[in-house]
Amino acid sequence: MDLQAIADDIVRDLAPRLGEGKVADYIPELAKVEPEQLGIAISTVDGTTYQAGDAQTIFSVQSISKAFMLTLALGKVGETIWRRVGREPSGTAFNSIVQLEHEHGIPRNPFINAGAIVVTDIVLSGHRPREAIGEFLRFMHYVADDDSLYIDEKVARSEQRTGYRNYALANFMRGFDNLKHPVDHVLGVYFHQCALAMNCVQLSHAGLFLANRGTNPLTGFSVVSPRRARRINAIMLTCGHYDGSGDFAFRVGLPGKSGVGGGILAVAPGKASIAVWSPALDETGNSLLGGVALEMLAARTGWSVFGT
Amino acid sequence: MDLQAIADDIVRDLAPRLGEGKVADYIPELAKVEPEQLGIAISTVDGTTYQAGDAQTIFSVQSISKAFMLTLALGKVGETIWRRVGREPSGTAFNSIVQLEHEHGIPRNPFINAGAIVVTDIVLSGHRPREAIGEFLRFMHYVADDDSLYIDEKVARSEQRTGYRNYALANFMRGFDNLKHPVDHVLGVYFHQCALAMNCVQLSHAGLFLANRGTNPLTGFSVVSPRRARRINAIMLTCGHYDGSGDFAFRVGLPGKSGVGGGILAVAPGKASIAVWSPALDETGNSLLGGVALEMLAARTGWSVFGT
Amino acid sequence: MDLQAIADDIVRDLAPRLGEGKVADYIPELAKVEPEQLGIAISTVDGTTYQAGDAQTIFSVQSISKAFMLTLALGKVGETIWRRVGREPSGTAFNSIVQLEHEHGIPRNPFINAGAIVVTDIVLSGHRPREAIGEFLRFMHYVADDDSLYIDEKVARSEQRTGYRNYALANFMRGFDNLKHPVDHVLGVYFHQCALAMNCVQLSHAGLFLANRGTNPLTGFSVVSPRRARRINAIMLTCGHYDGSGDFAFRVGLPGKSGVGGGILAVAPGKASIAVWSPALDETGNSLLGGVALEMLAARTGWSVFGT
Amino acid sequence: MDLQAIADDIVRDLAPRLGEGKVADYIPELAKVEPEQLGIAISTVDGTTYQAGDAQTIFSVQSISKAFMLTLALGKVGETIWRRVGREPSGTAFNSIVQLEHEHGIPRNPFINAGAIVVTDIVLSGHRPREAIGEFLRFMHYVADDDSLYIDEKVARSEQRTGYRNYALANFMRGFDNLKHPVDHVLGVYFHQCALAMNCVQLSHAGLFLANRGTNPLTGFSVVSPRRARRINAIMLTCGHYDGSGDFAFRVGLPGKSGVGGGILAVAPGKASIAVWSPALDETGNSLLGGVALEMLAARTGWSVFGT
CATH class of the missing domain: 3.40.710.10 (DD-peptidase/beta-lactamase superfamily)
Incomplete structure (x- = not known):
């Protein structure tokens, strides 16, 4: 072939x-x-x-990074991650909030935005936001065997300024106590990992x-x-x-x-x-x-x- | 091994x-x-x-028959089947009607009840209900290489008497013109193929x-x-x-x-x-x-x- | 004035x-x-x-009759009617089934189709369908002080032939045991009272x-x-x-x-x-x-x- | 009497x-x-x-203030307010976000939280948050003919710290461009008017x-x-x-x-x-x-x- x-x-x-x-x-x-x-x-x-x-x-790469963040989070907390996020297809758009209300703040899976925000919250544990971003970038260097990978700050900031829907999702889950860190910290890391180039x-x-x-x-x-x-x-x-x-x-x-x-x-x-x-x-x-x-x-x- | x-x-x-x-x-x-x-x-x-x-x-076998009915329907109408039924996970229970209303009578996939009822409607084309049941049973004899397979009439009738939810789904889709045969005919066949023993x-x-x-x-x-x-x-x-x-x-x-x-x-x-x-x-x-x-x-x- | x-x-x-x-x-x-x-x-x-x-x-008159059917049903069973139908605005279309699934077969109010079907089921108690239709018509003669009021059979039959959505609603509620009579009986009466001229x-x-x-x-x-x-x-x-x-x-x-x-x-x-x-x-x-x-x-x- | x-x-x-x-x-x-x-x-x-x-x-008073805020907003923009908020009962809880997604960021009415946040955004027009709060309080002094009315800062701050659901609603609507001011400003005013004593x-x-x-x-x-x-x-x-x-x-x-x-x-x-x-x-x-x-x-x- x-x-x-x-x-x-x-x-x-x-x-x-x-x-x-x-x-x-x-x-x-x-x-x-x-x-x-x-x-x-x-x-x-x-x-x-x-x-x-x-x-x-x-x-x-945007949401493709969600697969690597999931890998990183599983490495940190293992299968306990499934207490905070499901693993079922959502049947709705990537940024839907309807399911979150019906299922009390537990996102359906780690690959819709809400789920990836919870995964980010897990990766953030014990870190400051900047450190968590660094950890993710090092992990990507490692799995890709390429230290030239970088995060595009301009994209991260662009999304940070306009990502109202993600702020809505994060605050909504925080209201159900399914985020443990301040929304701004979690989304800071989230927008940066999405902005991987x-x-x-x-x-x-x-x-x-x-x-x-x-x-x-x-x-x-x-x-x-x-x-x-x-x-x-x-x-x-x-x-x-x-x-x-x-x-x-x-x-x-x-x-x-x-x-x-x-x-x-x-x-x-x-x-x-x-x-x-x-x-x-x-x-x-x-x-x-x-x-x-x-x-x-x-x-x-x-x-x-x-x-x- | x-x-x-x-x-x-x-x-x-x-x-x-x-x-x-x-x-x-x-x-x-x-x-x-x-x-x-x-x-x-x-x-x-x-x-x-x-x-x-x-x-x-x-x-x-109940819903397992849905896989064989899908095979039969694909043999009849090929990929045109996807005009009448989707192929996405539903994110809801097997008998939910909510999705059907939101998506105008097109079931999410052929393996939830609503989808299998549409598939049954397709298999029924050009047949009387009894003939369609016969065709399905012969198809099962063929794929299993076993002519002893039969349909349990008692189970079929038990479901026919109590299957209100399926009547609701079928009528709902008929209202969207996504069933072409009378509801009673379609469900007659549906309950029988589910009752395969x-x-x-x-x-x-x-x-x-x-x-x-x-x-x-x-x-x-x-x-x-x-x-x-x-x-x-x-x-x-x-x-x-x-x-x-x-x-x-x-x-x-x-x-x-x-x-x-x-x-x-x-x-x-x-x-x-x-x-x-x-x-x-x-x-x-x-x-x-x-x-x-x-x-x-x-x-x-x-x-x-x-x-x- | x-x-x-x-x-x-x-x-x-x-x-x-x-x-x-x-x-x-x-x-x-x-x-x-x-x-x-x-x-x-x-x-x-x-x-x-x-x-x-x-x-x-x-x-x-179509759904206007729902107000009179409610009056009739309240006369029969009094405030116990509210065990089987709510009295809140629905926030959805007159024939929506979504709310019924979320609220387990209890319609939001007696003036959406689902609610009026339950009310019809109540009026039907102890009667054959034809008698219940007769009772309703006599009640209308009484409240309007006009014995010339009649039910337009052509409209009733037209709706009976095409009213799939109402069959869906009725079967759905029957599945939750919130209809006590056969769906065909209830809808027979329902379509007739709607067809009041x-x-x-x-x-x-x-x-x-x-x-x-x-x-x-x-x-x-x-x-x-x-x-x-x-x-x-x-x-x-x-x-x-x-x-x-x-x-x-x-x-x-x-x-x-x-x-x-x-x-x-x-x-x-x-x-x-x-x-x-x-x-x-x-x-x-x-x-x-x-x-x-x-x-x-x-x-x-x-x-x-x-x-x- | x-x-x-x-x-x-x-x-x-x-x-x-x-x-x-x-x-x-x-x-x-x-x-x-x-x-x-x-x-x-x-x-x-x-x-x-x-x-x-x-x-x-x-x-x-909490949500009772929504009636007075609506009065204030109607005084400012008149019936144009209905372009940004509906006037239908919601059929859902006071803080539901489901309806907002289905109806593209337009709240059903001014008396659920989402609607009152939009009303607050309207009252805020041309003001700094502190001024808008002042205007509301003066309006209340006027309608109640009582200058002793005050806003309980402790309650306002308590809600500001824990009101994640309202942050979710506000960000969600901002994503649909149905808020014109920064979320923090709008909610700052919102939490204060709720805290009227x-x-x-x-x-x-x-x-x-x-x-x-x-x-x-x-x-x-x-x-x-x-x-x-x-x-x-x-x-x-x-x-x-x-x-x-x-x-x-x-x-x-x-x-x-x-x-x-x-x-x-x-x-x-x-x-x-x-x-x-x-x-x-x-x-x-x-x-x-x-x-x-x-x-x-x-x-x-x-x-x-x-x-x-």
Whole structure:
């Protein structure tokens, strides 16, 4: 299987569709991104990386970081995390507050905004906000084996100024005592981890441990146990694309986590970690061409967790 | 790997917990079932079947039949089915009507009651109710390679008399023109296909095509294409356990479909089809010990779609 | 105060607006009604009736009958009725089922469809459906002092054939055991009482007891106690216009009950009973020009329960 | 009619029930109030005030101030206010956020928290927070004809520290651009106007203009036009008791506005303004004995907007 050719073909086949969808506009800094871009990077568990298109262009990972924050939080408090956040698909938009009221401040899963804010609160334990941000960044350096990763302060501040919905979610959960730190501290860290800047190559490296039984094959570092890697993959599959998760599972057949910056990290267990990026989104808030690219990749490689 | 020993061990290990949970009582006939039973059958793609406990006791498959009805409907109308039913997890109970109102009569997925009623309406096209029931039963004979399967009329009639919620769902969708046949016809077929009687061995045979690229290895019959088998598995994983689907994916890591009769069909793609049965349910309406048995099986075999 | 002149002026002032709004089309028989009609009748507690426009044209009262059915049910079971139906505004559309699921089959008030179906179930107690319909019709003859009132069988059957949403509501509540009779019986009566045919003059007579301490001044018949009349008025004010009840109270300031046939009955306690009719509806399902006519009448007469 | 005797009798009759219900505990300062208190003051439009029980004990008016803030805001922007807040009963709890999501940041009415926060945002226009608080307090001095009214800073600060739900509501609406000022400013004013301290006598004076065609008969000051007074009364009747508004209209039959401090202001148009206070609340968050006292008063005086 010539993965380089597959990646090249996908980028070429999708070129005519560049521009479909709509760039997220609720975070002013993200609204400025040129939509007609598409990158793809495939890192296999044997340590090779294939790339095509805009695979080296830096973008804002946004909610993709939720998968790494969950990993970090599980490392800190283990399975007790599930007392404060569920692991069921939400059936609602990424920033819905309706479910929180019906379920008394317990978010449905760690991959909607409310859930990730609780996860951030956990990562913040025993730290000042600045330290927690530092810890997260170091963890990303470690899993990606790349110390050049950085947080884009401009994006973080842009979201901090306009992220009213997240302030609403956080205050709402604080009212149910499901946040232990001041809302401003938690959201300070939250907006910063969302503002992590990466390119597809770096992101595909960072996700490799999830495809390789918890261990990064590039470095040999064990990030989590095989069991925990499987479980994070399971949550990515059922909850990783907000209210488009079922559709992604149906069309692509791989665990994945998307971000409103237009990136998607997908995991083919035992085979590869794949990062795609194209800024324009579909109506569920997931990268439109990124999803199509992964659908093509899955079809052409035969990679699917649901059978060959 | 000694699958027989694993099956025996699970049944033995769970014996002390028999009686936990609560048998479904809203269908009078089901309420009569003795709760302290547990069966397990594992059919591997090479054609061997392992069984333990009450694997030969007949039970009412109930919602497990939704997976087979979906297969039948896809064979009839192909992907056009998705115009009338979604494929997203619902985030609500199996019989909720709230989502239907918010989403104008389009059920979230084919594995909640409303969705399965639409699927039934599709299977009913061009048939009288009795013929549609016959077609379904012949299809089950075919996929299970077992002509002894039958529909328990007593259960069907018991549900027909008391299934007010399903009448509400069906009428509600008919009001949105998402049912094409009279409500009584559709529900007549629906209650009958739910009342299919099987034991674990038969059910594990019937599910084998989903584990084996769409083809039943016992008979060599091709039921669906490999791609369709993957897609049905995807929907089972994201939607197969109602509002406990995320939890099942997390704990077991396999596509599965449960029924309120206490059965669960699980699929380990490329490896095996597994049927478990224990009548008492957890609070999300899924077999309590059935779920635990599958969690044990997944842990002991290493079977998981999310990695090894 | 020259009520005849006021009524004439309103009809004349609104003539240019005839045709605004939209005739209800979900009941086929009602969809045939010519929209450009407007009638008004004012019956004062001293026994005089003023009329203008199409005040003698017969129309389908539809939900206005809910006020009379409530009166009848209160007469049968008294305040125990509130165990099975609430008396709070719903905050949702007249035919919403969402609230019923959240509140376990207890409708919010007797003036939304679900609530009126429960009220019908109560009126049906101890009767066959045909008898209950007869009892209702006799009650209407009595309160309106007019034996010519009749039920339009064509409208009743039209709704019976297409009233899927009401079948959904009824089955849903039956599932919660909040209907005691078979759904078909209850809805048979329900659709018939909705299909009562009246003109504005007759309707204004029928409502007089609510304006006159429970007694019809035309006949001297006591229908209910003064206290009960006040209470029925209270429910009309808070719940009589579905999710437009607050707006009606704000603009008109009188208790009122509307129907999708385009009629509205309003009560000025101690002064008059007013019936208006114009078939085209606003977006909350209430007569558009009927509401405007009552707003004009209230402004020009100074009638308001909220002060002079 | 001897109103003094009626007031005395009510206080005496309810003495055995003092202690029923539950003092609001989500605002720490309010939780400290001794529950076994009951006061009543009746101010008639001819300028006489009757009082009984703890009618001179100062309490926190809390949401009752929403009626006065609405009056103030209507004076500023007139009927344009209805572009930013509805006037329909909510069908949900006073602090629910569900409706706001479904209706895109437009609160249902000015008497639930979200609506009152929007009203506060309007009153704040062109002011600094401190000035807006000052304006509100001066307005209260004016309508109550009592310069001794003050805002309890301790209560304001207590709520400011713990009012997470209100921060959630405000941020949520700010995200929909339905707040024009910074959340902290708006809530600063909001918490202060809630913290207004009054006794029953003062409150009954302050409400007199609503009973007397918009003019305070004690001072002759015209506060609003007769039409606006009627409209404020209408909103009080349909929305003044949160999700218990229908019940209050049914039982008492007068427009009223309650607060979690245990106070209720009720208006008998053309007759009197009535203030009751008893700190322990029922399950809808309204004063339990306060409601009962008003029910007794309405029954014994015959005051009801729904007839005599």
